Amino acid sequence: MAMCLIFAACVLILTALWIYIGKDWSFSFLANAMFFPTLFLPLFVDNYVDFIITITGINEIRKSLLYSCVAIIAVYILVYGCVALNISLSWATKVDNTNQNNAIHEHNSDIMRGFLRAAGEEIGWRCYLLPCLLSIYSPLSALLISGIVWGLFHVPVMILLTYKLKVPRPYLTIFVQSLSCVLMAFLIGWVAVKSKYSLWACSIMHCVWNRVNPRILGSIYTHTSGEYRGEQWKINGEGLAGCLVFLPVAILCVYDLNFTML
Template sequence: MKSRGDVWVFLGIVFALPWLLRGLEVVTGTRFLYWAIMVSVAVATWVAARYFWRPAEGVARATSILPVRPWHRTLGWCGLAFVLFVVMSAAAVALNAVTGIYPVDLDGFSALRDVYAPDTAGRTGVPWDLIGQALVANLGQFVLILPLAFYEEWGWRGYLLNRLREPLGTWPAMILIGVICGVWHMPGFVPAGADGLWPLLPFTVFCVFFGVLLGWLRLASGSIWPAVVGHAVNNTVVFSFVQVVVADKAAEDRIDGWLTGLSGWQGLVIMSIPIAVLAVRTRRSPGVGIENRQG
Protein backbone atom coordinates (compact mmCIF):
# COMPACT_ATOMS: atom_id res chain seq x y z
CA MET A 1 0.00 0.00 0.00
CA LYS A 2 1.33 3.38 -0.96
CA SER A 3 2.35 5.77 1.78
CA ARG A 4 -0.27 8.25 2.98
CA GLY A 5 1.90 9.94 5.60
CA ASP A 6 1.09 13.32 4.11
CA VAL A 7 -2.58 12.77 4.97
CA TRP A 8 -1.70 12.45 8.64
CA VAL A 9 0.36 15.64 8.41
CA PHE A 10 -2.64 17.38 6.83
CA LEU A 11 -5.06 16.14 9.52
CA GLY A 12 -2.68 17.07 12.33
CA ILE A 13 -2.31 20.64 11.09
CA VAL A 14 -5.93 21.12 10.06
CA PHE A 15 -7.22 20.10 13.50
CA ALA A 16 -4.54 21.78 15.59
CA LEU A 17 -4.71 25.26 14.04
CA PRO A 18 -8.43 25.95 14.71
CA TRP A 19 -8.02 25.16 18.41
CA LEU A 20 -4.93 27.37 18.63
CA LEU A 21 -6.87 30.15 16.89
CA ARG A 22 -9.81 29.65 19.24
CA GLY A 23 -7.42 30.03 22.17
CA LEU A 24 -6.11 33.28 20.68
CA GLU A 25 -9.69 34.53 20.38
CA VAL A 26 -10.28 33.86 24.06
CA VAL A 27 -7.02 35.48 25.13
CA THR A 28 -7.30 38.57 22.93
CA GLY A 29 -11.07 39.01 23.08
CA THR A 30 -11.20 39.39 19.29
CA ARG A 31 -13.24 37.41 16.79
CA PHE A 32 -11.53 36.09 13.69
CA LEU A 33 -12.12 32.33 13.87
CA TYR A 34 -14.68 32.20 11.03
CA TRP A 35 -12.25 33.24 8.32
CA ALA A 36 -9.04 32.16 10.00
CA ILE A 37 -9.93 28.47 10.27
CA MET A 38 -10.78 28.41 6.56
CA VAL A 39 -7.29 29.71 5.86
CA SER A 40 -5.91 26.96 8.12
CA VAL A 41 -7.17 24.32 5.67
CA ALA A 42 -5.10 25.90 2.91
CA VAL A 43 -2.05 26.00 5.18
CA ALA A 44 -2.45 22.31 5.97
CA THR A 45 -2.93 21.49 2.28
CA TRP A 46 0.14 23.37 1.14
CA VAL A 47 2.42 21.84 3.76
CA ALA A 48 1.14 18.29 3.24
CA ALA A 49 1.10 18.42 -0.57
CA ARG A 50 4.19 20.51 -1.22
CA TYR A 51 6.58 19.04 1.35
CA PHE A 52 5.31 15.50 2.03
CA TRP A 53 3.21 14.25 -0.90
CA ARG A 54 5.17 16.00 -3.68
CA PRO A 55 3.06 14.81 -6.65
CA ALA A 56 4.97 14.46 -9.92
CA GLU A 57 2.42 16.49 -11.93
CA GLY A 58 2.63 19.42 -9.50
CA VAL A 59 0.40 20.47 -6.63
CA ALA A 60 -2.02 22.53 -8.72
CA ARG A 61 -2.91 19.64 -11.04
CA ALA A 62 -2.81 16.98 -8.35
CA THR A 63 -5.30 18.96 -6.25
CA SER A 64 -7.61 19.73 -9.21
CA ILE A 65 -7.00 23.48 -9.34
CA LEU A 66 -5.87 22.89 -12.93
CA PRO A 67 -6.81 22.47 -15.67
CA VAL A 68 -9.68 24.95 -15.97
CA ARG A 69 -9.92 24.79 -19.76
CA PRO A 70 -12.12 24.74 -21.69
CA TRP A 71 -13.33 27.83 -19.83
CA HIS A 72 -16.95 27.54 -20.92
CA ARG A 73 -17.20 24.05 -19.44
CA THR A 74 -15.76 25.10 -16.09
CA LEU A 75 -17.95 28.21 -15.98
CA GLY A 76 -20.98 26.09 -16.86
CA TRP A 77 -20.37 23.78 -13.93
CA CYS A 78 -19.80 26.78 -11.64
CA GLY A 79 -23.09 28.30 -12.78
CA LEU A 80 -24.85 24.99 -12.18
CA ALA A 81 -23.43 24.85 -8.64
CA PHE A 82 -24.65 28.38 -7.90
CA VAL A 83 -28.18 27.80 -9.20
CA LEU A 84 -28.40 24.34 -7.68
CA PHE A 85 -27.81 25.49 -4.11
CA VAL A 86 -30.22 28.42 -4.42
CA VAL A 87 -32.95 26.13 -5.81
CA MET A 88 -32.35 23.51 -3.13
CA SER A 89 -32.57 26.15 -0.41
CA ALA A 90 -35.83 27.50 -1.81
CA ALA A 91 -37.26 23.98 -2.01
CA ALA A 92 -36.22 23.22 1.58
CA VAL A 93 -37.82 26.42 2.90
CA ALA A 94 -40.97 25.65 0.89
CA LEU A 95 -41.17 22.18 2.44
CA ASN A 96 -40.61 23.70 5.88
CA ALA A 97 -43.54 26.05 5.25
CA VAL A 98 -45.85 23.35 3.86
CA THR A 99 -45.19 21.07 6.82
CA GLY A 100 -45.66 23.98 9.24
CA ILE A 101 -42.26 23.41 10.82
CA TYR A 102 -40.84 26.76 9.86
CA PRO A 103 -43.46 29.50 9.30
CA VAL A 104 -42.87 31.97 6.50
CA ASP A 105 -44.18 35.48 5.97
CA LEU A 106 -44.86 36.24 2.32
CA ASP A 107 -47.27 39.05 3.20
CA GLY A 108 -45.12 41.39 5.24
CA PHE A 109 -41.61 39.85 5.01
CA SER A 110 -41.17 40.80 8.65
CA ALA A 111 -37.70 39.33 9.21
CA LEU A 112 -36.39 40.92 6.03
CA ARG A 113 -37.68 44.28 7.23
CA ASP A 114 -36.17 43.65 10.65
CA VAL A 115 -32.72 43.24 9.07
CA TYR A 116 -32.78 45.88 6.32
CA ALA A 117 -35.45 48.42 7.30
CA PRO A 118 -36.68 48.16 10.91
CA ASP A 119 -38.64 51.40 10.49
CA THR A 120 -40.98 49.61 8.05
CA ALA A 121 -41.98 46.90 10.55
CA GLY A 122 -45.66 46.02 10.34
CA ARG A 123 -46.13 47.00 6.73
CA THR A 124 -47.52 44.52 4.21
CA GLY A 125 -46.79 43.87 0.57
CA VAL A 126 -43.68 42.67 -1.19
CA PRO A 127 -40.77 45.05 -0.41
CA TRP A 128 -38.98 44.73 -3.73
CA ASP A 129 -36.47 47.38 -2.79
CA LEU A 130 -35.44 45.48 0.34
CA ILE A 131 -35.28 42.21 -1.58
CA GLY A 132 -32.97 43.97 -4.03
CA GLN A 133 -30.82 45.25 -1.17
CA ALA A 134 -30.62 41.78 0.33
CA LEU A 135 -29.69 40.27 -3.03
CA VAL A 136 -26.95 42.83 -3.68
CA ALA A 137 -25.60 42.44 -0.13
CA ASN A 138 -25.49 38.67 -0.37
CA LEU A 139 -23.94 38.65 -3.82
CA GLY A 140 -21.29 41.00 -2.48
CA GLN A 141 -20.65 38.64 0.41
CA PHE A 142 -20.51 35.75 -2.06
CA VAL A 143 -17.72 37.44 -4.01
CA LEU A 144 -15.82 38.29 -0.83
CA ILE A 145 -16.04 34.76 0.55
CA LEU A 146 -14.96 33.01 -2.64
CA PRO A 147 -11.25 33.03 -1.64
CA LEU A 148 -12.12 31.54 1.76
CA ALA A 149 -14.29 28.88 0.13
CA PHE A 150 -11.35 28.08 -2.13
CA TYR A 151 -9.08 27.63 0.88
CA GLU A 152 -11.44 24.99 2.28
CA GLU A 153 -12.28 23.22 -0.95
CA TRP A 154 -8.64 23.07 -1.95
CA GLY A 155 -8.09 20.96 1.15
CA TRP A 156 -11.27 18.88 1.41
CA ARG A 157 -12.24 18.18 -2.20
CA GLY A 158 -8.98 19.11 -3.93
CA TYR A 159 -6.34 17.41 -1.80
CA LEU A 160 -7.98 15.04 0.68
CA LEU A 161 -10.56 13.52 -1.68
CA ASN A 162 -7.85 12.71 -4.21
CA ARG A 163 -5.67 11.16 -1.51
CA LEU A 164 -8.41 9.01 0.07
CA ARG A 165 -10.23 7.75 -3.03
CA GLU A 166 -7.62 5.18 -3.98
CA PRO A 167 -7.35 3.36 -0.64
CA LEU A 168 -10.98 3.79 0.48
CA GLY A 169 -13.13 4.18 -2.63
CA THR A 170 -15.07 7.25 -3.74
CA TRP A 171 -18.17 6.99 -1.54
CA PRO A 172 -16.34 6.07 1.70
CA ALA A 173 -13.82 8.85 1.08
CA MET A 174 -16.49 11.51 0.57
CA ILE A 175 -18.51 10.38 3.60
CA LEU A 176 -15.43 10.27 5.81
CA ILE A 177 -14.40 13.76 4.67
CA GLY A 178 -17.90 15.02 5.54
CA VAL A 179 -17.57 13.64 9.07
CA ILE A 180 -14.09 15.13 9.39
CA CYS A 181 -15.41 18.54 8.25
CA GLY A 182 -18.22 18.45 10.80
CA VAL A 183 -15.93 17.61 13.71
CA TRP A 184 -13.36 20.12 12.44
CA HIS A 185 -15.95 22.89 13.02
CA MET A 186 -16.13 22.07 16.75
CA PRO A 187 -14.06 25.11 17.90
CA GLY A 188 -16.78 27.31 16.41
CA PHE A 189 -19.36 25.65 18.67
CA VAL A 190 -17.36 26.44 21.83
CA PRO A 191 -18.58 27.94 24.09
CA ALA A 192 -21.66 25.96 23.18
CA GLY A 193 -24.23 27.64 25.44
CA ALA A 194 -27.27 25.97 26.98
CA ASP A 195 -27.56 23.33 24.22
CA GLY A 196 -24.01 22.11 24.69
CA LEU A 197 -22.42 20.58 21.64
CA TRP A 198 -25.68 18.93 20.57
CA PRO A 199 -26.12 21.24 17.51
CA LEU A 200 -22.82 19.90 16.18
CA LEU A 201 -24.49 16.54 15.48
CA PRO A 202 -27.08 17.69 12.90
CA PHE A 203 -24.45 20.04 11.50
CA THR A 204 -22.09 17.08 10.96
CA VAL A 205 -24.84 15.09 9.24
CA PHE A 206 -25.39 18.10 6.98
CA CYS A 207 -21.64 18.29 6.31
CA VAL A 208 -21.72 14.69 5.08
CA PHE A 209 -24.50 15.35 2.55
CA PHE A 210 -23.07 18.76 1.67
CA GLY A 211 -19.60 17.31 1.24
CA VAL A 212 -20.80 14.40 -0.89
CA LEU A 213 -22.64 16.83 -3.18
CA LEU A 214 -19.57 19.07 -3.47
CA GLY A 215 -17.46 15.97 -4.03
CA TRP A 216 -19.55 14.79 -6.95
CA LEU A 217 -19.54 18.29 -8.42
CA ARG A 218 -15.77 18.16 -8.18
CA LEU A 219 -15.53 14.75 -9.81
CA ALA A 220 -18.13 15.35 -12.51
CA SER A 221 -16.48 18.61 -13.57
CA GLY A 222 -12.88 17.48 -13.08
CA SER A 223 -12.18 20.71 -11.17
CA ILE A 224 -12.55 22.07 -7.65
CA TRP A 225 -14.01 25.39 -8.86
CA PRO A 226 -17.69 24.29 -8.97
CA ALA A 227 -17.27 23.03 -5.40
CA VAL A 228 -15.77 26.40 -4.44
CA VAL A 229 -18.77 28.21 -5.90
CA GLY A 230 -21.22 25.83 -4.22
CA HIS A 231 -19.51 26.29 -0.87
CA ALA A 232 -19.47 30.08 -1.18
CA VAL A 233 -23.10 30.40 -2.26
CA ASN A 234 -24.19 28.12 0.59
CA ASN A 235 -22.38 30.26 3.17
CA THR A 236 -23.88 33.51 1.85
CA VAL A 237 -26.93 33.57 -0.42
CA VAL A 238 -28.40 30.28 0.82
CA PHE A 239 -27.64 30.98 4.46
CA SER A 240 -29.37 34.36 4.25
CA PHE A 241 -32.25 33.23 2.02
CA VAL A 242 -34.37 32.46 5.05
CA GLN A 243 -34.38 36.15 5.96
CA VAL A 244 -36.56 36.84 2.94
CA VAL A 245 -39.35 34.51 3.97
CA VAL A 246 -39.05 33.76 7.68
CA ALA A 247 -42.10 34.79 9.68
CA ASP A 248 -40.23 36.83 12.28
CA LYS A 249 -36.99 37.08 14.17
CA ALA A 250 -38.38 34.94 16.98
CA ALA A 251 -39.11 32.16 14.50
CA GLU A 252 -35.54 32.34 13.23
CA ASP A 253 -34.26 31.89 16.77
CA ARG A 254 -36.28 28.67 17.08
CA ILE A 255 -34.58 26.95 14.15
CA ASP A 256 -33.96 23.26 14.79
CA GLY A 257 -31.00 21.89 12.85
CA TRP A 258 -32.76 18.54 12.41
CA LEU A 259 -35.90 20.07 10.92
CA THR A 260 -35.16 23.26 8.99
CA GLY A 261 -33.19 24.39 5.96
CA LEU A 262 -30.75 22.19 4.09
CA SER A 263 -29.61 20.60 7.37
CA GLY A 264 -33.17 19.42 8.12
CA TRP A 265 -34.61 16.16 6.85
CA GLN A 266 -36.25 18.00 3.96
CA GLY A 267 -32.94 19.51 2.90
CA LEU A 268 -31.16 16.16 3.16
CA VAL A 269 -33.79 14.53 0.93
CA ILE A 270 -33.49 17.38 -1.57
CA MET A 271 -29.68 17.18 -1.65
CA SER A 272 -29.89 13.43 -2.24
CA ILE A 273 -31.44 14.01 -5.67
CA PRO A 274 -28.55 15.91 -7.33
CA ILE A 275 -26.09 13.65 -5.49
CA ALA A 276 -27.65 10.62 -7.19
CA VAL A 277 -27.77 12.32 -10.60
CA LEU A 278 -24.14 13.48 -10.42
CA ALA A 279 -22.96 10.10 -9.16
CA VAL A 280 -24.63 8.29 -12.06
CA ARG A 281 -23.39 10.83 -14.59
CA THR A 282 -19.82 10.64 -13.34
CA ARG A 283 -19.73 6.86 -13.40
CA ARG A 284 -21.12 6.80 -16.95
CA SER A 285 -18.39 9.18 -18.18
CA PRO A 286 -15.10 7.30 -18.27
CA GLY A 287 -12.16 9.43 -17.24
CA VAL A 288 -14.28 12.27 -15.82
CA GLY A 289 -12.77 13.56 -12.60
CA ILE A 290 -9.99 10.97 -12.66
CA GLU A 291 -6.57 12.36 -11.76
CA ASN A 292 -3.14 10.86 -11.91
CA ARG A 293 -2.55 9.93 -8.31
CA GLN A 294 0.93 9.62 -6.90
CA GLY A 295 1.78 7.46 -3.93
Protein backbone atom coordinates in the same frame (compact mmCIF):
# COMPACT_ATOMS: atom_id res chain seq x y z
CA MET B 1 -3.58 7.06 2.70
CA ALA B 2 -1.31 8.20 5.53
CA MET B 3 -0.67 11.59 3.91
CA CYS B 4 -4.40 12.20 3.44
CA LEU B 5 -5.14 11.44 7.06
CA ILE B 6 -2.14 13.37 8.38
CA PHE B 7 -3.22 16.42 6.37
CA ALA B 8 -6.77 16.20 7.71
CA ALA B 9 -5.58 15.64 11.28
CA CYS B 10 -3.22 18.64 11.15
CA VAL B 11 -5.97 20.97 9.95
CA LEU B 12 -8.48 19.68 12.50
CA ILE B 13 -6.04 19.99 15.39
CA LEU B 14 -4.97 23.49 14.40
CA THR B 15 -8.61 24.55 14.03
CA ALA B 16 -9.52 23.23 17.46
CA LEU B 17 -6.54 25.08 19.00
CA TRP B 18 -7.45 28.26 17.11
CA ILE B 19 -11.01 28.22 18.44
CA TYR B 20 -9.86 27.41 21.98
CA ILE B 21 -7.23 30.16 22.04
CA GLY B 22 -9.56 32.66 20.36
CA LYS B 23 -12.72 31.86 22.29
CA ASP B 24 -13.14 35.57 23.07
CA TRP B 25 -12.50 36.72 19.50
CA SER B 26 -15.27 37.70 17.09
CA PHE B 27 -16.91 35.05 14.92
CA SER B 28 -15.66 36.90 11.84
CA PHE B 29 -12.05 36.70 13.00
CA LEU B 30 -12.38 33.06 14.06
CA ALA B 31 -13.67 32.33 10.55
CA ASN B 32 -10.14 32.88 9.26
CA ALA B 33 -9.78 29.19 10.07
CA MET B 34 -11.38 28.68 6.65
CA PHE B 35 -7.93 29.36 5.19
CA PHE B 36 -6.22 26.60 7.22
CA PRO B 37 -6.84 23.73 4.74
CA THR B 38 -4.99 25.66 2.03
CA LEU B 39 -2.25 27.00 4.28
CA PHE B 40 -1.16 23.44 5.14
CA LEU B 41 -0.92 22.32 1.52
CA PRO B 42 2.72 23.33 0.86
CA LEU B 43 3.71 20.63 3.35
CA PHE B 44 1.82 17.93 1.45
CA VAL B 45 1.73 18.74 -2.27
CA ASP B 46 4.44 16.93 -4.23
CA ASN B 47 4.27 18.75 -7.57
CA TYR B 48 3.35 22.41 -7.14
CA VAL B 49 3.20 23.16 -10.88
CA ASP B 50 0.75 20.35 -11.62
CA PHE B 51 -1.34 21.23 -8.58
CA ILE B 52 -1.60 24.90 -9.56
CA ILE B 53 -2.56 23.96 -13.12
CA THR B 54 -5.25 21.64 -11.73
CA ILE B 55 -6.82 24.03 -9.24
CA THR B 56 -6.83 26.97 -11.65
CA GLY B 57 -8.64 24.85 -14.23
CA ILE B 58 -6.41 26.01 -17.06
CA ASN B 59 -6.82 22.71 -18.91
CA GLU B 60 -10.52 22.34 -18.04
CA ILE B 61 -12.00 25.79 -18.65
CA ARG B 62 -15.26 24.51 -20.12
CA LYS B 63 -15.89 22.08 -17.29
CA SER B 64 -15.01 24.72 -14.72
CA LEU B 65 -17.55 27.10 -16.26
CA LEU B 66 -20.22 24.44 -16.75
CA TYR B 67 -20.08 23.06 -13.22
CA SER B 68 -19.80 26.51 -11.69
CA CYS B 69 -23.20 27.22 -13.24
CA VAL B 70 -24.46 23.84 -12.07
CA ALA B 71 -23.21 24.67 -8.56
CA ILE B 72 -25.13 27.95 -8.38
CA ILE B 73 -28.35 26.37 -9.62
CA ALA B 74 -27.93 23.45 -7.21
CA VAL B 75 -27.62 25.79 -4.21
CA TYR B 76 -30.94 27.48 -4.99
CA ILE B 77 -32.65 24.13 -5.59
CA LEU B 78 -31.36 22.78 -2.27
CA VAL B 79 -32.25 25.86 -0.24
CA TYR B 80 -35.75 26.11 -1.67
CA GLY B 81 -36.09 22.36 -1.28
CA CYS B 82 -35.53 23.00 2.43
CA VAL B 83 -38.11 25.80 2.31
CA ALA B 84 -40.69 23.47 0.73
CA LEU B 85 -39.96 20.79 3.35
CA ASN B 86 -40.22 23.28 6.20
CA ILE B 87 -43.53 24.65 4.98
CA SER B 88 -45.01 21.21 4.33
CA LEU B 89 -44.10 20.09 7.86
CA SER B 90 -45.06 23.45 9.46
CA TRP B 91 -41.52 23.88 10.78
CA ALA B 92 -41.09 27.46 9.56
CA THR B 93 -43.09 30.59 8.82
CA LYS B 94 -42.21 33.44 6.49
CA VAL B 95 -40.96 36.58 8.21
CA ASP B 96 -42.58 39.76 6.92
CA ASN B 97 -39.56 42.08 7.02
CA THR B 98 -36.59 43.17 4.94
CA ASN B 99 -33.82 42.38 7.39
CA GLN B 100 -33.00 38.86 6.24
CA ASN B 101 -29.56 39.94 4.99
CA ASN B 102 -28.62 40.41 8.65
CA ALA B 103 -28.28 36.64 8.90
CA ILE B 104 -25.44 36.63 6.36
CA HIS B 105 -22.24 36.49 8.39
CA GLU B 106 -20.03 39.55 8.36
CA HIS B 107 -17.13 37.68 6.77
CA ASN B 108 -19.41 36.63 3.90
CA SER B 109 -21.18 39.96 3.44
CA ASP B 110 -18.72 40.97 0.73
CA ILE B 111 -18.91 38.42 -2.07
CA MET B 112 -15.20 38.56 -2.92
CA ARG B 113 -14.12 38.02 0.68
CA GLY B 114 -16.68 35.26 0.96
CA PHE B 115 -15.34 33.58 -2.17
CA LEU B 116 -11.73 33.75 -0.96
CA ARG B 117 -12.66 32.17 2.37
CA ALA B 118 -14.66 29.44 0.62
CA ALA B 119 -11.70 28.79 -1.69
CA GLY B 120 -9.47 28.60 1.39
CA GLU B 121 -11.43 25.54 2.46
CA GLU B 122 -12.16 24.02 -0.92
CA ILE B 123 -8.60 23.98 -2.26
CA GLY B 124 -7.62 21.86 0.73
CA TRP B 125 -10.69 19.69 1.14
CA ARG B 126 -11.90 19.15 -2.41
CA CYS B 127 -8.82 19.85 -4.57
CA TYR B 128 -6.32 17.94 -2.44
CA LEU B 129 -7.92 15.67 0.16
CA LEU B 130 -10.72 14.29 -2.04
CA PRO B 131 -8.60 13.20 -5.03
CA CYS B 132 -6.08 11.78 -2.58
CA LEU B 133 -8.83 9.66 -0.99
CA LEU B 134 -10.30 8.68 -4.37
CA SER B 135 -6.93 7.29 -5.43
CA ILE B 136 -7.35 4.72 -2.65
CA TYR B 137 -11.04 4.32 -1.88
CA SER B 138 -14.32 3.91 -3.71
CA PRO B 139 -16.37 7.08 -4.37
CA LEU B 140 -18.68 6.25 -1.46
CA SER B 141 -15.84 5.81 1.03
CA ALA B 142 -13.84 8.78 -0.22
CA LEU B 143 -16.80 11.16 -0.14
CA LEU B 144 -17.89 9.87 3.26
CA ILE B 145 -14.43 10.28 4.79
CA SER B 146 -14.01 13.77 3.33
CA GLY B 147 -17.48 14.65 4.59
CA ILE B 148 -16.72 13.43 8.11
CA VAL B 149 -13.52 15.47 8.13
CA TRP B 150 -15.43 18.54 6.92
CA GLY B 151 -18.09 17.99 9.56
CA LEU B 152 -15.48 17.72 12.32
CA PHE B 153 -13.84 20.88 11.00
CA HIS B 154 -17.00 22.79 11.99
CA VAL B 155 -17.46 21.22 15.43
CA PRO B 156 -15.13 23.49 17.49
CA VAL B 157 -16.77 26.74 16.37
CA MET B 158 -20.23 25.22 16.76
CA ILE B 159 -19.41 24.19 20.33
CA LEU B 160 -18.15 27.70 21.10
CA LEU B 161 -21.09 29.53 19.52
CA THR B 162 -23.80 27.33 21.02
CA TYR B 163 -22.21 27.88 24.43
CA LYS B 164 -21.85 31.64 23.98
CA LEU B 165 -25.35 32.15 22.60
CA LYS B 166 -27.00 29.73 25.04
CA VAL B 167 -28.99 28.20 22.20
CA PRO B 168 -31.69 25.63 22.93
CA ARG B 169 -30.72 22.02 22.20
CA PRO B 170 -27.00 22.75 21.76
CA TYR B 171 -25.90 19.12 21.32
CA LEU B 172 -28.57 18.44 18.75
CA THR B 173 -27.66 21.66 16.92
CA ILE B 174 -23.98 20.67 16.76
CA PHE B 175 -24.86 17.16 15.60
CA VAL B 176 -27.22 18.10 12.78
CA GLN B 177 -24.90 20.86 11.54
CA SER B 178 -22.02 18.39 11.36
CA LEU B 179 -24.21 15.76 9.70
CA SER B 180 -25.37 18.29 7.11
CA CYS B 181 -21.72 18.96 6.25
CA VAL B 182 -21.09 15.23 5.85
CA LEU B 183 -24.01 14.92 3.42
CA MET B 184 -23.38 18.18 1.56
CA ALA B 185 -19.78 17.08 0.99
CA PHE B 186 -21.11 14.48 -1.43
CA LEU B 187 -22.53 17.15 -3.74
CA ILE B 188 -19.58 19.55 -3.46
CA GLY B 189 -17.27 16.57 -3.97
CA TRP B 190 -19.25 15.52 -7.04
CA VAL B 191 -18.94 19.03 -8.47
CA ALA B 192 -15.20 18.98 -7.76
CA VAL B 193 -14.72 15.63 -9.50
CA LYS B 194 -16.79 16.70 -12.51
CA SER B 195 -14.80 19.93 -12.87
CA LYS B 196 -11.51 17.98 -12.61
CA TYR B 197 -10.66 19.40 -9.18
CA SER B 198 -10.44 23.05 -10.20
CA LEU B 199 -11.18 25.42 -7.35
CA TRP B 200 -13.88 27.38 -9.17
CA ALA B 201 -17.02 25.22 -9.13
CA CYS B 202 -16.70 23.92 -5.56
CA SER B 203 -15.64 27.33 -4.20
CA ILE B 204 -18.48 29.10 -5.99
CA MET B 205 -20.94 26.54 -4.59
CA HIS B 206 -19.57 27.06 -1.09
CA CYS B 207 -19.59 30.86 -1.42
CA VAL B 208 -23.12 31.04 -2.83
CA TRP B 209 -24.38 28.65 -0.16
CA ASN B 210 -22.88 30.85 2.57
CA ARG B 211 -24.93 33.77 1.26
CA VAL B 212 -28.18 32.20 0.07
CA ASN B 213 -28.81 29.77 2.94
CA PRO B 214 -28.60 32.38 5.74
CA ARG B 215 -30.53 34.95 3.71
CA ILE B 216 -33.43 32.53 3.23
CA LEU B 217 -33.26 30.18 6.20
CA GLY B 218 -31.13 32.06 8.72
CA SER B 219 -27.86 31.19 10.42
CA ILE B 220 -27.48 28.06 12.52
CA TYR B 221 -24.22 29.60 13.81
CA THR B 222 -25.59 32.90 15.13
CA HIS B 223 -29.27 31.85 15.40
CA THR B 224 -30.41 34.78 13.31
CA SER B 225 -33.56 34.41 11.21
CA GLY B 226 -33.64 34.83 7.45
CA GLU B 227 -36.76 35.06 5.33
CA TYR B 228 -38.17 32.12 7.28
CA ARG B 229 -38.35 31.76 11.04
CA GLY B 230 -38.25 28.58 13.07
CA GLU B 231 -35.93 26.47 15.19
CA GLN B 232 -32.57 26.74 13.46
CA TRP B 233 -31.49 23.19 14.24
CA LYS B 234 -34.60 22.06 12.38
CA ILE B 235 -35.29 24.48 9.50
CA ASN B 236 -31.79 25.48 8.39
CA GLY B 237 -30.05 24.18 5.30
CA GLU B 238 -27.33 23.14 7.75
CA GLY B 239 -29.91 21.66 10.08
CA LEU B 240 -32.31 18.73 9.96
CA ALA B 241 -34.10 20.05 6.86
CA GLY B 242 -30.78 20.24 5.04
CA CYS B 243 -29.88 16.70 6.07
CA LEU B 244 -33.18 15.36 4.71
CA VAL B 245 -32.76 17.25 1.42
CA PHE B 246 -29.08 16.36 1.00
CA LEU B 247 -29.49 12.63 1.62
CA PRO B 248 -31.08 11.63 -1.73
CA VAL B 249 -28.70 14.02 -3.53
CA ALA B 250 -25.74 12.30 -1.86
CA ILE B 251 -27.01 8.90 -3.02
CA LEU B 252 -27.36 10.17 -6.60
CA CYS B 253 -23.82 11.60 -6.52
CA VAL B 254 -22.34 8.27 -5.44
CA TYR B 255 -24.43 6.42 -8.02
CA ASP B 256 -23.15 8.68 -10.80
CA LEU B 257 -19.49 8.55 -9.76
CA ASN B 258 -19.55 4.78 -9.44
CA PHE B 259 -20.24 4.63 -13.18
CA THR B 260 -18.33 7.61 -14.54
CA MET B 261 -15.12 6.80 -12.66
CA LEU B 262 -14.92 3.17 -13.80
